[in-house]
Amino acid sequence: QRISTSQFDLKTYWTTLIQEINHKLDEAIPVQYPQQIYEAMRYSVLAKGAKRAPPVMCVAACELFGGHRLAAFPTACALEMVHAASLIHDDLPCMDDDPSRRGQPSNHTIFGVDMAILAGDALFPLGFRHIVSHTPTDLVPETRLLKVIAEIARAVGSTGMAAGQFLDLEGGPNAVDFVQEKKYGELGECSAVCGGLLAGASDEEIQRLRRYGRAVGVLYQVVDDMLEAKMDKEINKDKKKNTGKSYVAAYGVEKAMEVAEDLRAQAKKELDGLEKYGEKVVPLYSFVDYAADRGFGVGDQVE
């Protein structure tokens, strides 16, 4: 019955969860009139290759404190909706001007800039609505749901992910640290915290989840930057538009590796403080190693 960390099969845990989350997301956005907006939303939310890291982290954090998986699913889906919304807006011509995302044409490339803006505008509130209408109230008290809503709203807002995107466009000295924290750390933090809130974790535990999620979110991106830099070198292609804002471009590979190791240690240290929950902490623990090492392929490869 007991599983040790090394034996824990994150791949199975993760792929099973992804299937369930994909199914629920599919159900959450049925196509109605006017069709094109629903199709634009579905295109990004249900894109192949999405690794569903925010929802998986949310479910794992909820289960760590004994919360039921069904209590976390609506919030997990909401996280993926707001995540998709912010990616759609980040890719717009007036923002990062990215014609592709996860190896597919980006939303505005297919549906037009106007539809892409509206798809984002619709996905943010759909996330909140989904939490309110789908969370079983016998499993989660209403006061906890209100905290979850405030947490997600804060994370995507003007001091969170929107601030990260703004600084990413604006640049400036030392912008890269702030951008990484806000653009990537914020969603990791929010995902872990929401899981804890749903399960009724204590304030101190929420603080641990906050630091843990933020570290994993940034770690994930720093490693992405390193992989991208390595690939660019191998195939000797021209630098991408965004490389100037990557960790590696700003600080070099060696420093990036150092930072990654620090973040890994920091994230694990936070989990050590939750050791009283025993093996339940394992999914969150192995999540850290996955972010650092990319030990297995989840869904289709992004790169």
Add this chain to the structure above:
Amino acid sequence: TIETQKQQPTFNFKEYMIEKANYVNKALDEAVSVKNPPKIHEAMRYSLLAGGKRVRPMLCIAACELVGGHQSAAMPAACAVEMIHTMSLIHDDLPCMDDDDLRRGKPTNHKVFGEDVAVLAGDSLLAFAFEFIVTVANRVPPNRVLAAVGELAKAIGTEGLVAGQVVDLSCTGNNTNVGLPELEFIHIHKTAALLEASVVLGAILGGGTDEQVEKLRTFARKIGLLFQVVDDILDVTKSSEELGKTAGKDLVADKATYPKLLGLDKAREFAEKLNEEAKEQLAEFDSDKAAPLIALADYIAHRQN
């Protein structure tokens, strides 16, 4: 308003409007302060504090008070609906949408701050509306706050503002296929949905019964449509200067409007009919307490800009 005063001699609508608008403006000013990064917050404040008429917050507060709630129970929601209204205006004005240069008599958000910041300021106002509405949780039972969050979310997305804008965009320059059903769909979603939410949020947070909430919902739908019919009429009868936005734009863009489909006289008759039907919904409420909503309906029907 002369007519209103005859009906409700004890109620001074002008005073009521000024008092509530001041209250709302102060709350909005405090709610969205300049934080880091300053530029996004300045962009949010630029449009939010640009001197709108605050019709939505007033509807929210009036509905709350009508069912016996205190205005403080409705205040975060009143601010939230104005934030949502503002974000939808910022995004609708973008070059890829309606491409408007002028709003409330001032250059539009993207003209001042750039398109990227305008998109982010809109997104931030949307998010903040939800963060802010939850702050009422210490004064109002959590089940009511959650219901309000659900109503607000519904009013914005694909069953509300966004749906209206999608159909509106697809109809522009294509007016031969636009009939009254499409026109009503656009307005019910683009305008009426948020006015409905404003009233319904106030009624829920004020502790109204399900029956009261539904009566007020019907009232709000009627005045929501009324609002747009009047807007269309003003667009063809007033100058840009009088409106504080580009007049006649609907005609230039070849958009379907009520005056164009019904003729100006019939459009005015339709507006009167909607106003009457709206006020019928308030018949069973205490007439003193219903006075602000009745006056607001008349104001929406007879406004000049």
